[in-house]
Amino acid sequence: MATGNDNKQNINILAGVTGSVASIKLPILVEKLLEIPKVSVRVIATQNSFHFFDRTSIPCQIYEDKDEWQTWKKIGDPVLHIELRRWADLFLIAPLDANTMAKLSHGICDNLLTSVARAWDPSKPFYYCPAMNTHMWQHPLTQEQLEKLQSLKYIQIPPISKTLACGDCGIGAMADVSTIIEIVRGKVDATQGLLV
Numbered sequence: 001m002a003t004g005n006d007n008k009q010n011i012n013i014l015a016g017v018t019g020s021v022a023s024i025k026l027p028i029l030v031e032k033l034l035e036i037p038k039v040s041v042r043v044i045a046t047q048n049s050f051h052f053f054d055r056t057s058i059p060c061q062i063y064e065d066k067d068e069w070q071t072w073k074k075i076g077d078p079v080l081h082i083e084l085r086r087w088a089d090l091f092l093i094a095p096l097d098a099n100t101m102a103k104l105s106h107g108i109c110d111n112l113l114t115s116v117a118r119a120w121d122p123s124k125p126f127y128y129c130p131a132m133n134t135h136m137w138q139h140p141l142t143q144e145q146l147e148k149l150q151s152l153k154y155i156q157i158p159p160i161s162k163t164l165a166c167g168d169c170g171i172g173a174m175a176d177v178s179t180i181i182e183i184v185r186g187k188v189d190a191t192q193g194l195l196v
């Protein structure tokens with residue numbers, strides 16, 4: 001007898017990770033994403049994010065900037081950021097650091113992650129989880145940039161108040177992994193419900 005999952009479509013999740021200390025959570029985040037039935041995960045990491053996790057601890061394919069130019073040598077070769085936008089059904093940037101938030105809100109696409117975002121299909125869900133020091137979060141530019149991301153229909157999973165990497169205590173910590181998983185799982189279930 002077919003179980004509920006047999007006739008469900010596979011959902012491809014592209015997980016972006018950037019240069020916030022919250023990137024230490026990537027291994028557990030990927031582990032929990034992979035527990036969602038019929039989900040595949042690929043990671044795009046910015047150069048700065050590699051300071052915060054050991055890439056051998058990530059149980060899925062992980063792409064970095066140099067992969068873009070190693071796979072493209074001549075016209076006709078695949079363009080990685082376009083291949084990845086085609087492959088993905090859902091984009092989750094967790095954590096989104098202040099630097100990449102600024103890039104996204106201004107259309108800067110100077111690396112693999114921001115190039116995928118710049119070419120993103122607006123009919124597909126785009127989630128982001130800000131993570132930064134409270135003073136950065138409260139800077140006037142942040143609100144301006146959040147409004148621009150809102151106008152692009154990107155969905156914010158808001159930061160929380162916690163003790164931060166520098167010892168400050170306040171808003172700016174990435175949402176708990178459990179919260180992120182709950183939201184993404186809900187979207188996956190809803191999408192699969194539409195696709196049967």
Ligand SMILES: CC(C)(CO)[C@@H](O)C(=O)NCCC(=O)N/C=C\S
Pocket residue numbers: 020021022024025131132133134162163164165166167168172173174
């Ligand atoms: C690092 C972690 C995940 C520990 O629970 C949490 O504090 C967090 O998301 N912090 C936001 C980023 C940060 O701290 N920035 C650096 C200087 S303040």
